[in-house]
Amino acid sequence: MSKIGTRAMMLLSALPIAINVMTQEVKTLTLEDLIPGGETYRYAENLYGLQWWGDECIKPGMDTIYAVEPKTGKETVLVTRERINEALEKNRSGKLPSLYHVRFPWANKTQVLLNTGNKYITYDFKTNQVVHTLEIQAKAANKDYCAAGRRVAYTVGNNLYVDNRAVTNEPAGIVCGQSVHRNEFGISKGTFWSPKGNLLAFYRMDESMVTPYPLVDVTARIAETNNIRYPMAGMTSHQVKVGIYRPSTGETIYLEMGDPTDRYFTNISWSPDERSLFLIEVNRDQNHAKLCQYDAENGRLVRVLYEEMHEKYVEPQHPILFLPWDDTKFIYQSQRDGFNHLYLMDLKTPLYGDTQQGKSGAKYREYLKTRQLTKGEWLVSDVLGFNAKRKEVVFTAVNGLSSGHYTVNVSNGKMNRPFDKTVESSHYGTLSSSGTYLIDYSSTRTEARNIDLTDTRSFKSVRLLAARNPYEGYRMPSIETGTIKSADGTTDLHYRLVKPSDFDPGRKYPVIVYVYGGPHAQLINGGWQNGTRGWDIYMANKGYLMFTLDNRGSSNRGLEFENCTFRQLGIEEGKDQVKGVEFLKSLPYVDGNRIGVHGWSFGGHMSTALLLRYPEIFKVGVAGGPVIDWAYYEIMYGERYMDTPQTNPEGYKACNLKNLAGQLKGHLLIIHDDHDDTCVPQHTLSFMKACVDARTYPDLFIYPCHKHNVSGRDRVHLYEKITRYFEEHL
Numbered sequence: 001m002s003k004i005g006t007r008a009m010m011l012l013s014a015l016p017i018a019i020n021v022m023t024q025e026v027k028t029l030t031l032e033d034l035i036p037g038g039e040t041y042r043y044a045e046n047l048y049g050l051q052w053w054g055d056e057c058i059k060p061g062m063d064t065i066y067a068v069e070p071k072t073g074k075e076t077v078l079v080t081r082e083r084i085n086e087a088l089e090k091n092r093s094g095k096l097p098s099l100y101h102v103r104f105p106w107a108n109k110t111q112v113l114l115n116t117g118n119k120y121i122t123y124d125f126k127t128n129q130v131v132h133t134l135e136i137q138a139k140a141a142n143k144d145y146c147a148a149g150r151r152v153a154y155t156v157g158n159n160l161y162v163d164n165r166a167v168t169n170e171p172a173g174i175v176c177g178q179s180v181h182r183n184e185f186g187i188s189k190g191t192f193w194s195p196k197g198n199l200l201a202f203y204r205m206d207e208s209m210v211t212p213y214p215l216v217d218v219t220a221r222i223a224e225t226n227n228i229r230y231p232m233a234g235m236t237s238h239q240v241k242v243g244i245y246r247p248s249t250g251e252t253i254y255l256e257m258g259d260p261t262d263r264y265f266t267n268i269s270w271s272p273d274e275r276s277l278f279l280i281e282v283n284r285d286q287n288h289a290k291l292c293q294y295d296a297e298n299g300r301l302v303r304v305l306y307e308e309m310h311e312k313y314v315e316p317q318h319p320i321l322f323l324p325w326d327d328t329k330f331i332y333q334s335q336r337d338g339f340n341h342l343y344l345m346d347l348k349t350p351l352y353g354d355t356q357q358g359k360s361g362a363k364y365r366e367y368l369k370t371r372q373l374t375k376g377e378w379l380v381s382d383v384l385g386f387n388a389k390r391k392e393v394v395f396t397a398v399n400g401l402s403s404g405h406y407t408v409n410v411s412n413g414k415m416n417r418p419f420d421k422t423v424e425s426s427h428y429g430t431l432s433s434s435g436t437y438l439i440d441y442s443s444t445r446t447e448a449r450n451i452d453l454t455d456t457r458s459f460k461s462v463r464l465l466a467a468r469n470p471y472e473g474y475r476m477p478s479i480e481t482g483t484i485k486s487a488d489g490t491t492d493l494h495y496r497l498v499k500p501s502d503f504d505p506g507r508k509y510p511v512i513v514y515v516y517g518g519p520h521a522q523l524i525n526g527g528w529q530n531g532t533r534g535w536d537i538y539m540a541n542k543g544y545l546m547f548t549l550d551n552r553g554s555s556n557r558g559l560e561f562e563n564c565t566f567r568q569l570g571i572e573e574g575k576d577q578v579k580g581v582e583f584l585k586s587l588p589y590v591d592g593n594r595i596g597v598h599g600w601s602f603g604g605h606m607s608t609a610l611l612l613r614y615p616e617i618f619k620v621g622v623a624g625g626p627v628i629d630w631a632y633y634e635i636m637y638g639e640r641y642m643d644t645p646q647t648n649p650e651g652y653k654a655c656n657l658k659n660l661a662g663q664l665k666g667h668l669l670i671i672h673d674d675h676d677d678t679c680v681p682q683h684t685l686s687f688m689k690a691c692v693d694a695r696t697y698p699d700l701f702i703y704p705c706h707k708h709n710v711s712g713r714d715r716v717h718l719y720e721k722i723t724r725y726f727e728e729h730l
Contacts, residue, residue, distance in 0.1 A: 026473050026474060026475060027473060027474045027475065028474065028475050028541060029042070029471065029474050029475070029534075029537060029538060029541065030538075031534075031535075031538055031716050031719050031720055031723075032716060033474075033534075034534030034535065034537055034538050035534050035535065035715050035716045035719050036534075036711075036715060037711065037712045037713050037714070037715040037716055038715075038716050042470040042471060043470055044443075044448035044449040044467040044468075044469075044470050044528065045449070045465070045467045045468060045470075046449060046451075046465070046467070047059060047451055047464060047465050048060070048100045049099070049100040049101065049102070050430075050439050050451070050464075051103065051104055051430070052104070052107075052430065052431070052432045052433060052437075052439070053067070053104040053107060054107040054108065054432065054433050054434070055070065055432045055433060055434050055436055055437060056068065056069070056070070057069075057070055057432075057437070057439060057453055057464075058078070058104050059075065059464070060098075060099040060100050060101075060102055061098075061099060061100075062081070062098045062099065062100070063080060063081045063082070063098075063099065064077055064079075064080050064081070064099070065077075065078045065079050065080075065099050065102060065112075066078060068453065068464065070432070070436075070437040070453040070455070070462065071455075071462070072462065073453065073462035073463070073464065078125060079112075079125040081096055081098070081099050083125075083128060084096060084099070084114070084123060084125070086128065087123060087128050087129055087130055088114075088116075088121070088123075088130065090130075091121075091130040091133065093116060093119060093121055093130065093133065094116045094117075094119075096114065096116065101115065102114060103115075105145075105147035106147060107433045109124075110124055110125055110126035110127075111123065111124050111125070111131065112125060113145070113147070117138075118135060118136050118137065118138050118140060119133060119134070119135045119136075120133070120134040120135075120136070120145060120150075120152055121133050121134075122150065132150055134150065134151075134152060134163065135164075136152055136154060136161070136163065136164060137154075137156055137161070137164065139156050139157075140154035140155070140156060140161070141154060141155050141156070142154055142155045142177060142178055142189065142190060142191070144189065144191040144193065146193040146197040146200075147197075148193070148195065148196050148197035149193070149196070149197025149198065149247070150197075151163055151193075151197060151247060153167075153177065153191040153193070153200055153202070154177070155176070155177045155178060155190075158170060158172070158174065158175045158176060158178070159176055159177070160176040160177030160190075160191070160202055160245075161177075162200060162245065162247050163247075165247075165250065167200075167202070167243075167245050167252060168204070168243075168252075170204075172208075173206065173207060173208030173229075174204065174205065174206050174207070174208065175203075175204075175205045175207060176190070176202060176203070176204045176205075176243075177190045177191050177202045177203065178190040178203065178205070179203070180203045180205045180238070180240050180265075181240065181264050181265075181266065181636050182634050182635075182636050182637070184264075184636035184637055184640075185264060185266035185267065185280075185282065185315065185316060185317065185636070186266065186267060186316070186317035186318060186319075187266055187267075190202055190203040191203075192268045192269070192270070194270045194274040194296075195270055195272055195274060196274060198246070198247070198248065198274055199244055199245070199246055199270075199274055199296060200244070200245045200247065201242055201243070201244050201245075201268055201270070201277055202242070202243050202244075202245065203240055203241075203242060203243075203265075204240065204241045204242070204243055204254070205238050205239070205240050206238060206239045206240075206241075207229040207231075207238035209236050209238070209239070210229040210230070210231045210235075210236060210237065210238050211229075211230075211231075211232075211235065211236070212227035212228070212229060212230075213227065213228050213229070213230035213677075213680055214226070214227055215227075215228060215674070215675050215676075215677065215680075215681075216674060217675075218674065218704055218705075219704075219705065226675075228677050230634060230677065230680060231634060231635045232631065232632055232633065232634065232635065232638075233630060233631055233632075233633055233634070233635055233638035233639050233642065233644055233645055234631065234635075234639075234644040234645040234646050235635070237262065237284070237635050239260040239261055240260055240263075240264070240265055241254050241255065241257065241260055242254065242255045242257070242265055242268065242277070242279065243255075244277065244296055244299065253298065253299045254299055255277070255294050255299045255301075256294075256298075256299045256300050256301065257281075257301075262283070262284035263281060263282070263283060263284070264281065264282040264283075264284075264286075264636065265279050265280075265281055265282075266279065266280050266281075266282060266316055267279060267280045267316055267317070267318060267319040267320070268319060269319035269320050269321070269322075270296075271296075271322065271327065272322050272327045273327060274296060275295070275296055275297070276293050276294065276295065276296055276302065277293075277294045277296050278291065278292065278293055278294070278305075278319070278320055279291075279292055279294070279319075280292070280316040280319075282314065282316065284639070285639075285643070286313045286314065286315070286636075286639060286640045287309060287310055287311065287312065287313055287314060288307065288308075288309045288314065289307065289308045289309075289314045289316050290304050290306070290307050291304065291305045291306040291307075291320070291332065292304055292305070293305055303350075303367065304367060305345065305347075305367050305368055306332065306345065306364070306365065306366055306367060306368065306370075307353070307364060307365040307367075308334060308336060308362055308363070308364045308365075309362065309363045309364070310360070310361060310362045310363070311361060312361075312563045312566045313563065313566070313640045313641070314335075314362070315335075315640065316333075317333070317340075318333040318383070320332050320345075321383060321386075323386065323388075323410065324386050324388045325386075325388045325391065328346060328347045328348045329344060329345065329346050329347070329410075330344075330345055330347075331343070331344060331345075331373070331383065331393060332344075332345050332370075333380060333383075334362075334364075335360060335362065335379075335558075335559045336358035336359075336360060336362040336364050337358045337359045337360060337372070337375065338358070338359050338360035338377075338558050338559050338560055339375075339376070339377060339378060339379040339558045339559065340379040340380050340381070341372060341373070341374045341375055341376075341379070341380055342372075342373040342374045342380055342383070342393060342395070342408065343370050343371065343372050343373065344370065344371045344372075344373050344410060345366075345368045345369070345370050346368055346369040346370075347368060348369075349368060349369035350367055350368060351366055351367060351368060351369060352367075353365035353366060353367045354366075360559045360560060362559075371413070373393065373408050373410065373413055374395075374397075374408055374415070376418075376419055377399065377558065378397050378398065378399035378402070378419045378421070379397065379398060379399060379556065379558065380395050380396070380397055381395075381396050381397060381398045381403070381556070382395060382396040382428065383395045384396060384405070384429055384430065384431040384438060385431035385435055386435050387407070387434065387435030387436065387456060388434070388435065389434065389435075389436075390407075390409070390435075390457070391409055391410045391411050392407040392408065392409050392410065392435065392456070393407065393408050393410060394406075394407050394431055394435055394438065394456055395407075395408070396427055396428060396429065397419055398556050399419070399421060399556060399557065399558075400421070400494055400526075400556060400557060401424040401481070401494060401524065401525055401526035401530070402419075402420060402421045402422070402423055402424060402425070402526055403425055403426050403427045403525070403526060403527075404419075404420060404423065404425070404427055405427055405429055405438060405440060405454070405456075405459075406419070407456055416457075416459070417459075423526075424444065424445065424526030425442055425443065425444045425526045425527065426442060426443050426444075426525050426526055426527030426528070427440060427441070427442045428441050429441060429454075431456075435456060436455065436456060436457075437453055437454060437455060437456060438453075438454050438456055439451065439452075439453060439454075440452045440453075440454045440461065442527075443527040443528040444526065444527065444528070445479070445526065445527075445528070445529060445530055447466070447467075447528065448467045448468070448469055448470060448528045449465065449466075449467035449528070450463065450465065450466055450467070451463070451464045451465040452464065471537075475501050475541060476501055476537065477498050477499055477500055477501050477503075477536075477537060477540035477541060477546075478498070478499045478501070478503065479496065479497070479498050479499075479529055479530055479532055480496070480497045480498075480499070481494065481495065481496050481497075481524060481530050482494075482495055482497075483495070484549075484579060484580065484583045485579065486551065486552050486575075486576045486579060487552075487572065487575035487576050487578070487579050488552070488564075491552060491561065493549055493550060493551060493552070493576060493579070493580075494524045494549070494550050495524065495547065495548065495549045495550075495580060495583070496523070496524045496530050496531070496532065496547070496548045496549075497545060497546070497547050498532055498536050498537070498540045498545065498546035498547075499540060499545060500540050500541065500542075500543055500544075500545075501540075501541065503589075504589075505588065505589050506589070507589060508589060508590065508591040509543065509544065509545045509589055509590060509591055510543075510544055510545070510591050510594035510595070510596070510730050511544065511545040511546075511547055511584055511590055511591070511594070511595045511596070512539060512544050512545070512546055512547070512595075512596045512597070512598060512726060512730070513547050513548070513549070513577065513580065513581070513595065513596065513597040513598070513610075513618075514533070514535075514536060514546060514547070514548045514597075514598055514599065514603075515548070515549070515551075515577060515597060515598070515599040515603045515606045515607060515610070516554070516599055516600075516601070516602055516603040516606070517550075517551050517553060517554060517570075517573040517577070517599070517602060517603060517606045518553060518554065518569070518573075518601075518602030518603070518605075518606075519553065519554070519555065519562055519602075519641065520555050521554055521555055521602070522550055522554055522555045522556045523548050523550055523554070524548060524549075524550050531548075532546075535719050535722070535723075536548075538719070538723070539723065539726070542723075542727075544726070544730075545584075545589075545590065547580065547584060549576065549577060549579075549580040551572075551573045551576035551577055551580075552564050552565065552572055552573065552576055553565040553569075553572065553573045565641065566641060566642075567641075567642055567643055567648050567651040568642075568651050568654060568655060569605075569630060569641055569642055569655055570605055570606060570609045570655055571654065571655065573606060574606065574609055574610055574613055574614070577597075577606070577610060578610075578614060578617065581595060581617055581618075593619070594619060594730050595617060595618055595619060596618065596619060596620035596621060596622075596726055596729075596730045597610050597611065597618050597620075597621045597622075598621065598622045598623075598624075598722060598726075599623065599624070600623075600624035600625055600709065601624070601625050601626070601627070601678070601679060601708065601709075602627065603623075603624070604623035604624045604625050604626025604627065604670075604679070605623070605626045605627040605628070605657070607621045607622065607623040607626070608621065608623040608626050608628065608657050608668065608670070608687070609657055609660075611623075611664065611666055611668050612657060612660040612661070612663045612664055613660065613663070615663055615664070615665040615666060618666060619666045619667070619729070619730065620666055620667045620668075620725070620726060620729045620730045621666065621667070621668045621669070622668075622669045622670075622671065622722045622725055622726070623668065623669070623670050623671070624670075624671045624672075624709075624718075625671070625672055625673060625676055625678070625679045625708055625709065626657075626670060626672075626679065626683060626684065626687075627679050627683055628656070628657045628658060628683040628684065628686060628687045629652075629656045629657070629658055629683060629686065630642050630645075630652055630655055630656070631645045631652055631656070632680065632682050632683055632686070633679070634678075642655070657687060658686060658687055658690035659690075661687065661690035661691045661693070661694040661696055662694035662695075662696060663696075664691065664694075664696035664697070664698060665696075666729075667699070667725070667729040668698040668699065669698070669699040669700070669701060669722075669725045670684050670687065670688075670698055670699070670700050670701075671700075671701045671702075671703065671710075671718070671721070671722075672684040672700075672701075672702055672703070673702070673703045673706035673707055673708060673709070673710065674702055674703070674704050674705070674706070675705060675706060675707050676706075676707055676708050677707055677708070678707070678708035679708060684700070688700060699725075701721060703718070
């Protein structure tokens with residue numbers, strides 16, 4: 001095919017889908033309107049605290065709790081705040097300021113859980129009485145309430161408590177009952193109650209061998225050092241054990257896991273009978289995962305149930321889920337065929353573990369009878385639960401701009417309908433206790449938020465909320481989406497282009513590319529305004545074209561799409577972003593001499609890298625909290641995608657932006673937070689030193705007292721700062 005034909009085909013594939021959100025100029029949105037933390041921040045209305053009480057939807061308000069019949073949407077008053085506070089006053093338990101945080105954890109009881117600071121109160125709305133009160137320490141953190149046993153696990157400092165009994169008494173450097181492995185592998189907490197509340201599994205992390213990293217607190221007259229334990233790529237990591245505590249006796253055992261050095265323990269779950277604890281073990285190289293079963297009575301390893309290996313990496317994110325109608329079968333999630341799908345495994349049918357290979361290149365050994373339940377070039381993003389009566393799994397699936405809720409029958413593998421890639425929308429949901437209904441939160445390009453009660457058989461819905469456009473009456477840009485080819489010449493990449501409301505195709509406009517580009521993120525979706533951010537709207541109203549491209553390496557497109565960046569983070573991603581700029585320059589209204597870039601975290605790395613590697617293209621950049629040298633980043637994330645500096649010295653050298661400091665020609669502002677414990681300030685400061693040595697001249701701004709982003713009222717200041725930089729230099 002000729003070059004002209006190739007370009008024509010590329011442009012044809014990139015024909016945009018236009019959304020004119022609003023064309024009539026009325027009022028202009030400010031940063032205070034558009035940025036979270038702004039005094040007049042505008043957002044789509046919502047219903048807060050929606051939840052299930054069995055199969056009835058509970059709709060809390062400030063003063064009244066309503067029960068909503070899911071078939072009809074009919075609302076009835078369940079209880080009022082006045083009535084609840086009556087009972088609380090009699091019990092000397094204070095008053096509730098609102099009912100938004102009331103919980104209904106008992107499907108078959110007329111009882112609700114109230115939390116008034118350090119008190120957990122069970123209130124019966126039928127009898128209007130307080131039936132149980134549990135008071136814990138005022139300094140409690142990481143609270144984990146167990147409805148089955150009416151107990152609560154929590155931490156004070158680095159030690160674990162259950163109710164008011166100390167479970168651990170560890171010295172400094174050892175952390176119990178908190179999240180470990182820096183929240184990777186889907187880990188978000190450190191305590192795990194058994195189904196009936198008789199046992200508590202918890203993490204114990206020894207980080208005393210990890211080198212302390214100093215962060216400086218400037219709020220004291222004499223600045224103080226706050227040390228954090230931050231294991232950097234290739235260095236010594238912390239060691240984790242898993243304990244099991246029995247509240248009835250006060251006894252604790254630890255799993256007999258052997259030497260925990262350079263091992264990660266993730267995705268903890270319990271068997272329904274509480275006799276076994278399951279977890280997924282990952283090696284330091286993160287290319288071999290093992291699903292293990294432990295005896296909860298003595299802590300011994302019972303057996304390895306499944307193994308998965310990949311030449312690049314494996315990344316388990318989800319604990320196993322037992323079928324509520326069959327205690328011997330469970331759901332396991334894997335990307336072994338290239339997309340995250342559901343697999344049914346059977347404890348009753350052990351098999352010999354022959355090694356097999358999946359479509360993605362993953363090798364695996366099954367020690368149990370296994371059957372794949374879902375398949376296709378789309379992925380399961382969330383399992384919502386089960387419908388035991390119909391023997392179905394209810395889940396959310398996504399691919400690119402398409403998302404939706406589905407069911408699959410465990411007995412015959414039939415889905416309620418094929419995955420639909422043509423419907424662009426964004427969904428998440430919560431399932432009723434029987435799995436008959438779900439609360440479906442959704443948005444589309446033109447609908448800011450819908451909330452529906454949906455029947456999981458017919459998928460017919462009753463609408464609870466159709467949110468108004470929060471920007472109604474304001475001047476709005478137009479938003480276009482389309483696809484272009486990546487640097488590999490074959491893969492489609494989604495882009496979003498935001499144009500000024502008074503767009504004139506005869507003019508030449510400057511462009512700002514907003515980028516993230518890394519794993520576990522997707523910037524363009526099928527939801528409200530295709531994911532357009534408030535700052536994009538603001539800058540488009542000021543006369544800029546705002547462009548975003550989800551390059552290879554980003555999320556929700558499958559394993560191969562993501563792992564092609566392995567051992568060279570930022571390089572393939574940058575090539576794709578350049579393809580985006582080539583597309584932009586093909587448009588007659590783009591000023592190819594005025595292209596800027598902005599991003600935060602991985603996007604900060606990308607913004608800096610693009611300015612350094614392609615100085616002839618990108619003239620201005622603002623990089624927030626950037627990774628500059630992957631050798632300074634933490635082990636779990638960094639080594640998964642880059643290996644270690646010892647095994648991949650060429651990759652670390654090529655991706656170290658300090659080595660490119662002499663190539664800076666445009667204007668670059670780096671913004672960093674002084675308490676950043678994710679991308680530590682050493683990244684930015686070492687880059688500044690490299691630029692001084694190379695005689696190049698970036699700009700620097702520090703936000704005191706913030707961590708890895710700027711939140712609250714200061715966020716408006718942040719975006720005013722970024723805006724002024726582009727206004728001055730682009």
